[in-house]
Amino acid sequence: MRKPPPDLTPSQTIGPFFAYGLTAQQYGYGQPQVAGADLLAEGGDGIEGERLALSGTVFDGEGVAVDDALIEIWQADAQGRYASTPAADGAHVNAHFTGFGRCGTGAPAGTFTFLTIKPGLVSNPHLTVHPHSTINPGTVGAAAPHITVIVFARGLLSHLITRAYFDDEATANACDPTLLAVDPARRDTLIARRRPARTAPDRSGHDASADGPTNGHVARYQFDIHLSGPRETVFFDL
C-alpha cells in the first residue's frame, strides 16, 4: 500500500528570545552565528557591484516600532545570479557573495541595516519568447533588481515575505512581473527610497554610511515595513 504524502510541518512564531540563538554576535552573546547584516564582510573587495545600505524600521499596526523582529534578506549578485542557482550557462557564480543576510531589530529599536550590493536584473529561464518578439529573450519576464525580505517576529505565527525594489530603477520596475501583479495603490510599499548621499545622521544618530569597509561610497536606501495598519506592506503568498 502506498503511503500518503507527508504533510508539512506547521510554522510557529519565532517568539521574543531568538537573539542569542540566531544572531548571537549581533547581540553580544559569545557564540557563533551563521550570517549577519554585512553581506560584504567575507568577500570584501572581491565582490563586484554597487555598495548599498538597506535600512528600515518595522512597525506594527499601531505604528509602534517592533524591536524584536528578525529580518532576513536573499538576493542575486550584481549580474542577477543567485549564489545557489546551478550555473547552467557556465557562468561563474560569484563565490564571495552568499546573497543572504540576517539582522535583528533590537538597536536602535525597530530598525535594521544591511550592507550589501545592488542586485542585477534577474532573467527568467522558464519563459519562452514569442517568435516575433522584438525584445531580448534574456529580459522577457525578467525581474527588476530586488531584494527578498523575510520578516519573523513575536506575534507572527507564520513569517512574512516581501520584496524591496529600488526607486531609481523605474524602467525595470515598470516591466517587473511581480510589481505588475500588485494593486497599483500598494506598489509603493515595495519600493526602497534612495536617500541623499550626504545627510545628517537619522534621529537615532545611526549613520548607515559609516558601517563597514566601504565607508563613504555607499548608496543608502530606506525600506520601512508595516506589518499592518493603513500603510500595510504587500506580503506575498509563498
Place this chain on the structure above:
Amino acid sequence: MSDAPAGPNIRPSRAADAANQEAAYAQQARGRDWSSHPPYRAPAYRSTLTRGPAQALVPLPASETPSSGPVFGHTHVRAIDADLTRNALTADTTNAAPLGERIILTGAVIDERARPQPGVLIELWQANAAGRYIHTDDQHNAPLDPHFFGGGRCVSDAQGRYRFTTIKPGAYPWGNHTNAWRPAHIHLSLFGPTIASRLITQVYFPGDPLLDHDPIYLATPLAARPRLVASFTLDETIEGHALGYRFDIVLRGSDATAFETA
C-alpha cells in the same frame, strides 16, 4: 528610448511581448499551505492582532517561483554546536554539566514528496530546565544555568537526518493572559532547498498538559497540531545517559520539477 538608462531594453513595445507577459501572469506560484500553518490573526494570542497583516497575501506570478535559497555547509557548523550539554562549557568548566534531563532530539528532514533533504541548516534555541532563557530580556524569576547556553545548530546529513543532544526545557510564564504558561518547547529554524522552504517552528513534548491551554499551539489548524509534537522513543534513548525524542520535519520542497512538467 533615449531617456532609458544604459542596459537592455526591457520595455514591451509590441503585441507579441504583451502576449508573452500575459501568459506569464496567468499562472501563479503555489501559495503557502494554510491547512498546515497557523493564520496571521489568532485573537487568543493577543500580539497577533497588531502584528499580523490584515490584508490578503498577494500571489506571486508562477515565473517568480523561487528556485534558490541560501546554502550553508559544514564550514558554518562545528560538531560541538549540536551538543547543548557541552557547548557552553569553558576550559575551566570542562567537567561540569547543565542541570536537567538530558535528551536526544533527532529525526529526518524530508519534503512533501518524502524526499530526504540533505544539507538543511537546523538552528535551535530554548529555555533551560528551569524555564529560563539566557536572553537578557527574559525576566522570569527562575535560575539561569551557568553551564547552559540554549542555542545550537547542525546540518542534515545525506539522508536528511539531524541530531541534537540537549536538556529538556522547562515551562515558563508569559504575559498573554492571566496565569499563562508556555508548554515546554524548543524553537527550530530550517533552511530547505529554496527560499519558499524557509520554516521556523517549535517542537513540543508528548503528554504536556499545557498544550491544551497554549494559544500559540492552539492557533495551529487542528489536524496539523500533532505534527508539532515529538514522540518519545527507546530507539533513540541512550542507556544510562539520555531520553530519545524523534521529530521528523516536512519542508516545502523545490517546485522545479513540477513547474517543468506542468
